[in-house]
Amino acid sequence: MTQETSRTGERVAVTEAAAAQLRRLRRRNGPLMFHQSGGCCDGSSPMCFPDGDFITSDADVLLGDLAVAGEGDDEAFTVPVWMSREQFQLWSHTHLTIDLVKGRGAGFSLEAPDGVRFLIRSRLLTAAGEPGELSGPVSCELPPG
């Protein structure tokens, strides 16, 4: 795994390799979003779409915005990362880093034609200052239980 650009207090981060791919995709597709999948085949993969192509709702939570630094002619930008609310209840104790590996395809995610796949790497949220629950401007309240 390459160096991740995580900051204390965030629950999602992105590696340099993934950030470089996001810059390429943004040049082609405009603003982007992630929705973390679950289930069969390519499930458990973060799916990258043109922002708004996947309709989020009260059934989803926003985990945070990935900050992708500017480089060359590319200005800095952010990419929101979503997950279904029911899935988040099972993932909430882990920090997620979006990485990039060589690979082939996953649903309708934008990076597949480039021969690469976004991949989630996880670690436990145990460090001081890390959120146990979502909070702040990127949060959604979770239902009790």
Place this chain on the structure above:
Amino acid sequence: MTVYAVPGSDGSAMTYAERYDHWIGGEWVPPASGEYFENPSPVTGQTFTEVARGTAADIERALDAAHAAAPAWGRTSVAARSVILNKIADRIEQNLEAIAVAETWDNGKPVRECLAADIPLVVDHLRYFAGVVRAQEGGISQIDDDTVAYHFHEPLGVVGQIIPWNFPILMAIWKLAPALAAGNCVVLKPAEQTPASIMFLVGLIGDLLPPGVVNIVNGFGVEAGKPLASNPRIRKIAFTGETTTGRLIMQYASQNLIPVTLELGGKSPNVFFEDVASARDDFYDKALEGFTMFALNSGEVCTCPSRALIQSSIYDAFLGDAVERTKAIVQGNPLDTATMIGAQASNDQLEKILSYIDIGKQEGARLVTGGERADLGGELAGGYYVTPTIFEGDNSMRIFQEEIFGPVLAVTRFDGVDDALKIANDTLYGLGAGVWSRNIHTAYRMGRGIQAGRVWTNNYHAYPAHAAFGGYKSSGIGRENHKMMLDHYQQTKNLLVSYSTSKLGFF
């Protein structure tokens, strides 16, 4: 035991073409973009063919062909369609070895599974729908003495189907056989991980179908799958895959007001009650095999029994025996009929499995066996192999809650039926489950209590055509297999006929 030669080499059962175009309107059609993508074999990691990189233009051309064929195909007698499906089944049966080797080379699965399961099931599913469509009847309802409601089955027309990579040919036939039997024309997109074996298949059987009835467009999801799933010219979309894409496909379907069939995976519990171990007999041996079924198809099955729940009173002894059975799994060249577990289907799948083994360890699950990438050396060194892996832990851990789609089993214990049901149902998914008990009352209560579309009782991973398959909860919508599948590909036409000569009297 047999080791099949590598496709294309001397003595091989089959040879892949160097390049595959789309199959549209009964002929090979180059992609509109002129572009192709490389297709590696998971067995070696080496590219063995290139495949057309489809785009919206190719999907539209395939839909043109399908719409041109649909009116005549929909009017074909069920007897005629049945004959065609049976001929396809016969042709596949005659070429079973070649197709099995092709499937292994494209997907990485052990050829023993292709020979004994995948391809024989393909043949049987075709024959099942060839037969059952002829037994299907409409309905007549006598509304009153002079009024009759006639119910006819009519095909939907042109439908879209998106196929997963874990059983490339079998999953294609699961969707194609009922759709064709019901009189529909199809535009089908294979998975980009496994685009080749189905093209080899269509090269064998393509002449048996009228042009345009089946059209196959390869390509990436975003470039070819999306233009198909969101297309207003299809009357239904069927998809097997994961939840995010499933939701996205439903969003597209809602915009076009068309139905969907979704099969979105699971995290299936395999529950072993203490009476399983009351004797060390054939049934005990069968139950141990049932436990080890998590490694079937390298764990790349939506219904992989990826959670084993063992009753506390037998936990240590049963798990000990089951681990021994797991360690006896032979991993090796997938073209060797002695090999029990082959390669994962792609590099990113391998990476994902390893990332789950990592989070399993971080969460404190105890690694019992396996847990690493396997280097099989030689020509297989570049392939994507994982050793069968067993973790012990708690059902709240992510390895107990997420479908890893690899040979990774999460084991925990339970006390009694209520506890077993609670753990079994503590999941987002509800596709499959297994229950093992010599007690019919326990087995029945568990089978009815588990929230899943199929509960294998004292067996696992059987997929007969005459048993309905599909999910509860987040595992999807609709069913596959069984006669009821015909309904998923049919409209109901009601003729409401009055035989009365008297007016109603309103006007």
